[in-house]
Amino acid sequence: MPLTTYIVGGAVRDGLLGLPVQDRDHVVVGATPEDMVALGFRPVGKDFPVFLHPETHEEYALARTERKTARGYKGFAVYATPDVTLEQDLLRRDLTINAIALAADGRLIDPYGGRADLKARVFRHVSEAFAEDPVRILRVARFAARFGEFTVAPETLELMRAMVAAGEVDALVPERVWQELARGLMETTPSRLFRVLRECGALVRLLPELDRLFGVPQPPQYHPEVDTGEHVMQVIDEAARQGLGLPARVAVLLHDLGKGATPPEFWPSHHGHEGRGVALVRAVCERLRAPIECRDLAILVARDHGNAHRALELRPATMLELLERVDALRRPERFEDFLAACAADFHGREGYRGRPYPQAAHLRLALLAARAVDAGALARQVAPAAIPEAIRKARIAAIAAALKP
Numbered sequence: 550m551p552l553t554t555y556i557v558g559g560a561v562r563d564g565l566l567g568l569p570v571q572d573r574d575h576v577v578v579g580a581t582p583e584d585m586v587a588l589g590f591r592p593v594g595k596d597f598p599v600f601l602h603p604e605t606h607e608e609y610a611l612a613r614t615e616r617k618t619a620r621g622y623k624g625f626a627v628y629a630t631p632d633v634t635l636e637q638d639l640l641r642r643d644l645t646i647n648a649i650a651l652a653a654d655g656r657l658i659d660p661y662g663g664r665a666d667l668k669a670r671v672f673r674h675v676s677e678a679f680a681e682d683p684v685r686i687l688r689v690a691r692f693a694a695r696f697g698e699f700t701v702a703p704e705t706l707e708l709m710r711a712m713v714a715a716g717e718v719d720a721l722v723p724e725r726v727w728q729e730l731a732r733g734l735m736e737t738t739p740s741r742l743f744r745v746l747r748e749c750g751a752l753v754r755l756l757p758e759l760d761r762l763f764g765v766p767q768p769p770q771y772h773p774e775v776d777t778g779e780h781v782m783q784v785i786d787e788a789a790r791q792g793l794g795l796p797a798r799v800a801v802l803l804h805d806l807g808k809g810a811t812p813p814e815f816w817p818s819h820h821g822h823e824g825r826g827v828a829l830v831r832a833v834c835e836r837l838r839a840p841i842e843c844r845d846l847a848i849l850v851a852r853d854h855g856n857a858h859r860a861l862e863l864r865p866a867t868m869l870e871l872l873e874r875v876d877a878l879r880r881p882e883r884f885e886d887f888l889a890a891c892a893a894d895f896h897g898r899e900g901y902r903g904r905p906y907p908q909a910a911h912l913r914l915a916l917l918a919a920r921a922v923d924a925g926a927l928a929r930q931v932a933p934a935a936i937p938e939a940i941r942k943a944r945i946a947a948i949a950a951a952l953k954p
Contacts, residue, residue, distance in 0.1 A: 784897030918951035
C-alpha cells in the first residue's frame, strides 16, 4: 500500500528559514503498525509508534494524539490509529513554527500560523496542550539560544510561568534537564537560554545557584558590567564566539557561583569566592548528572581562575603549584581548556572583548619549561627520598629561566 507521508518539524522550519536541514522527521497518516512492518519499516519507538525507513533509516512516526495522565513529561497516553489526521498530529506539537508539514508534492500544510510566526520571528505555542509537557519550557529556551532574532510571544511566556507555578518543572528528571541545558550551551547565543528560563521563573527552580548571581554587585574597576549574573551571561556568549567545547562552556557558566554565597555586607568584594564556589559547582554537577569531564574542568576553573588572571604576578614556585593543582603536567590538553575558559572569563566583561590576555601565553611557557625537566635523570642522581624535592626545585628553576624578562 502507498503511504501518505509528510515531512514535519525542524526540517520544514529550517528549510523555510534558509538554514541547512540536518535530520528529516516524517509523519504517516492512515497507517497501522502492521502496515509499516509489512513494508519493511523497523519499529524503534518505545512510547509511541516510530519506525526507521528500510533504506534511508529516517524516522517515520504514525500520526498521533496525546492525553495527559500524570505530572511530568512522561505522563501521557498516546493514541495512534489510522483515523488520526495530520492536523490533529500537528496540534499536539510545541510551537507553531514546528507545526508545519511538507507534503510529497511540495505543498505546505500550516493550519496554526507557523509561517506567519517565522516571518515575525516569534515563538508561540500551538495550543494549551503545550502546558502538559514541562520539557517544552526548556526547548523554547534552547530555541531562543539558537535563533537570536526570535522572541517569546507574551501569551506563551505567561503559560510557561503558569507551568512553573504549578510545579511542572519540578517533575523533570535531571538527565533531561542536563540534556537540554547542554544542547543550549552549544548554541550561538547561550545566554538567551538562561534569560528565558529566568524570565519565566524556571531558572530559580532548576539552577538556583546561577539565578542567585543576578543582582549581586562586583567591583566596577574590574567588572564594568557590575552585576555578576550579567557578567556570566557575557562570559558564556564569549565562550560561544570562541567556539569552545561543552566542558569549557559549563566551566564558565559555573565559575562564579561562589559570589552568590558572599554575605551582602561584604559586597561588592568577593574575597574567597573561588573556594566557596567549588562545593557549589560540585553540587550542581552531581544534581544534574553532568559528565565527569564537565564537572572536573568546572571545579578547576571555579577554584583557580583568579590565580590564572594573576599569572603575570606569580613567583615561579607559586606558578608550579598552580600547574600541579590543575594537573597541567599530566594533562596539558585539558590545561588548554582551562586557559580558554579563563580567557573567556576575562573577555566577558563590558569593554574587555578586544583586550589582550597575556596570562595564557605566560602559563603555557611555564608549563613547557616545567615539562622539559628530565625527571628520570634527576631521579638517578639523588637518593630516593630526595627525588620529589629535587624535581620540584628543577622545575621552579626552569620556570624562572623561561619567564626571565
